[in-house]
Amino acid sequence: MSSDQRIVIENAYIATIDIAGTEYDSGHVVVDGREIVAVGAGRSPEWARAGQAPPGVAAVAATASSTRSVTRIDGAGHLLTPGLINTHHHLYQWLTRGIAQDSILFDWLTTLYPTWSKITAGTVHAGALGGMAVGALSGCSTMGDHHYVFPRGAGDILGGIVEAAGTLGVRLHGTRGSMDLGASQGGLPPDFAVETTADALQASADAVARFHDPSREAMVKIAIAPCSPFSVTSDLLREAAVLARSLDVRLHTHGSETVEEDAYCLERFGRTPTEYLDELGWLGDDVWMAHCVHLDENAIARFAATGTGVAHCPSSNARLAAGIAPIPQLLAAGVPVGLGVDGSASNESGQLGTEIRMSVLVNRLRAGADGMSGRSGLYLATMGGARVLGRDRELGSIEVGKLADLALWKVDGVEHAGIVDPVAALTLGAQPPLALLLVDGREVVRDGALVRASEADVARRVTTAVGELLGR
Numbered sequence: 001m002s003s004d005q006r007i008v009i010e011n012a013y014i015a016t017i018d019i020a021g022t023e024y025d026s027g028h029v030v031v032d033g034r035e036i037v038a039v040g041a042g043r044s045p046e047w048a049r050a051g052q053a054p055p056g057v058a059a060v061a062a063t064a065s066s067t068r069s070v071t072r073i074d075g076a077g078h079l080l081t082p083g084l085i086n087t088h089h090h091l092y093q094w095l096t097r098g099i100a101q102d103s104i105l106f107d108w109l110t111t112l113y114p115t116w117s118k119i120t121a122g123t124v125h126a127g128a129l130g131g132m133a134v135g136a137l138s139g140c141s142t143m144g145d146h147h148y149v150f151p152r153g154a155g156d157i158l159g160g161i162v163e164a165a166g167t168l169g170v171r172l173h174g175t176r177g178s179m180d181l182g183a184s185q186g187g188l189p190p191d192f193a194v195e196t197t198a199d200a201l202q203a204s205a206d207a208v209a210r211f212h213d214p215s216r217e218a219m220v221k222i223a224i225a226p227c228s229p230f231s232v233t234s235d236l237l238r239e240a241a242v243l244a245r246s247l248d249v250r251l252h253t254h255g256s257e258t259v260e261e262d263a264y265c266l267e268r269f270g271r272t273p274t275e276y277l278d279e280l281g282w283l284g285d286d287v288w289m290a291h292c293v294h295l296d297e298n299a300i301a302r303f304a305a306t307g308t309g310v311a312h313c314p315s316s317n318a319r320l321a322a323g324i325a326p327i328p329q330l331l332a333a334g335v336p337v338g339l340g341v342d343g344s345a346s347n348e349s350g351q352l353g354t355e356i357r358m359s360v361l362v363n364r365l366r367a368g369a370d371g372m373s374g375r376s377g378l379y380l381a382t383m384g385g386a387r388v389l390g391r392d393r394e395l396g397s398i399e400v401g402k403l404a405d406l407a408l409w410k411v412d413g414v415e416h417a418g419i420v421d422p423v424a425a426l427t428l429g430a431q432p433p434l435a436l437l438l439v440d441g442r443e444v445v446r447d448g449a450l451v452r453a454s455e456a457d458v459a460r461r462v463t464t465a466v467g468e469l470l471g472r
Contacts, residue, residue: 006051006068007031007441008044012075012408013422016398017082017382021375023423029080030054031404032068034217034441039398077412078435079422081378082397083141083405085385086352087173088252088290088311088340091145091161092119094127095466096345105258105320105346109188112345117193118472121155126465128164129458131344133450136170138351138431139407141439142385142395143170144311144340146252146290148177148227149193150203162211162220169444169452171218171405173389175225175252176207180236186268188230197236200226201243208247216394217403219440225252229273230264234280241281250390251282255289258322262294274299283308288388290340291316292330293323300326304333309388312380314358315349316342327359328367331376338385339377353431356381360427374427404441409434 007030014027016039030038030048037054038045047054051068093116100111124147132143143165150157158176165172178200181187187194195203204224212222224244226232237253244251256262256273265273274295277283285307292310295303303310312325330337339355341347356377363372386396394403409425409432411417416425416432425432437445444451450458 004068005033006048006070007073007404007438008048008070009073009075009080009406009408010044012078012080013411014039014080014398015375015378015423017379018397018399029398029406031406031438031441034404036398036400036402036404039400073408073436075408077410079409079411079426079432080398081139081407081409081426082382082395083407083437083439084139084352084381085142085144085338085389085396086135086140086341087144087288087309087338087385087388088313088342089131089135089143089145090147090343090345091128091131091143092116092124092147092149093343093345094131094350094462095119095123095469097348099345103320104260105322106188106260108320108346113189113193115469116149117151117190118469119149119151119154119157121157121160123465123469124157125160125164126461128161129167129453130462131350132164132168132170133453133455133458134350135341135352136168136437136444136450137434137448138353139409139434139437140352141170141405141407141437141444142173142389142391144173144389146175146177146225146227148179148225148231150178150195151193158207158211165220167453168450169439169442171439172220173223174211174220175223176204177225177227178204178236178240179227179231181231181233185233187232194231197233197239200236201239204240205243205247208249212247212249214248217440221249221389223250223252228254228257228261229276230261237277237280237282245286251284251287253277253282253289255292256294256299257291257317258320259294272296272299274302278302286390288336288338290342291322291325293317293325295326295330300329300333300335303330303335307336309336309338311340311388312337312359313340313342313347313355314362315355316340316346318358318362319346324362324366326366327363327380328371336384336387337380338388339381351431352381353426356427357429357431374424377427378423404438406436406438407434408436
């Protein structure tokens with residue numbers, strides 16, 4: 001969509017996810033270029049429908065905007081939400097779904113490391129296309145990816161992931177991950193799957209220099225992301241934190257995912273994962289950690305005091321029998337919490353939209369029927385995720401001045417027709433069909449289909465890449 005174009009959505013049920021939790025039974029949203037310029041109840045203002053400038057815009061801008069073409073979308077029978085934000089994924093794992101189906105995390109990892117050591121830039125590009133395509137079709141406008149396996153001679157892996165996001169038109173919060181603690185040094189991954197500490201740090205700096213866009217409107221941002229306490233040395237963790245802060249980028253890792261990880265840290269370091277990471281400079285409002293299933297009260301208090309974020313991955317945690325993260329307690333303490341798909345090999349769905357419902361249901365098992373509302377689940381998938389990624393000023397809610405990342409869900413079909421609460425259709429029911437996904441004001445999904453890529457072509461690429469990888 002060019003800067004002189006306008007999209008007007010009317011008659012939709014709107015869940016803005018603003019600080020007041022404002023919702024409109026029948027409202028409008030007006031988008032100019034990449035920004036939201038009006039939100040409210042009822043029909044859109046006359047100036048919006050006429051392609052004129054919003055009230056108060058300077059005369060020069062008004063003259064330029066007087067030629068805006070207007071696309072009007074009737075949202076009757078639809079729910080409009082912010083685009084969903086995925087705070088943790090491993091896109092390359094789209095190529096290894098369906099393996100080690102009944103394993104806990106450590107056994108699952110050791111089964112898959114040998115296969116992952118054979119990935120190439122080409123196969124990862126195909127996997128990233130598949131994983132992000134499915135994410136987009138489930139309403140996800142921002143993809144967080146944690147890539148930490150870089151076999152020698154594999155080519156430009158991170159570049160392939162960035163290219164795939166550009167092809168589909170979604171935002172990418174990519175990371176340059178790493179592992180430098182092989183089995184011979186007491187780590188979990190085999191030695192052939194790790195890098196040297198120096199190589200990992202240099203590659204991380206290079207990735208930031210090459211791909212990271214610090215601007216408000218960025219479509220690609222890069223974080224530095226050593227993999228986990230059981231696959232990374234203390235030196236790499238400590239130096240990665242220093243490096244990231246010197247480059248003004250965020251930090252990401254796995255933390256407190258399983259009881260086995262807790263036991264490993266207590267035996268090796270004499271500390272819980274949170275205590276260990278805290279000592280190395282890994283708590284702060286520029287850090288987010290995946291999973292955080294086994295946090296005690298002290299750890300929750302430290303996360304809250306430091307502003308450290310959490311990527312909650314309920315389906316993956318259930319698939320690997322890791323447990324249920326204490327999300328209601330984290331939210332009550334003020335910890336930023338978002339949702340994540342996690343590795344597609346531990347969550348074969350890959351849909352972020354369905355994680356909303358899963359987060360609500362599994363947390364009710366732990367906290368009771370009133371422990372987690374559907375709207376809390378939707379908050380995690382939108383504004384919560386924006387906070388976790390440090391983008392809550394421009395993403396995560398439907399407000400004037402924010403970037404136009406919007407998801408329009410059809411809730412008047414046979415699956416959801418007549419439901420009393422349209423928000424419950426998304427948060428407690430089956431995922432509604434996605435009528436429209438806008439990212440940066442541009443169409444990415446229309447009527448349940450990708451706009452910028454052929455789904456048949458993506459599927460073919462994935463099938464070919466899986467055959468190539470598993471045949472190696």
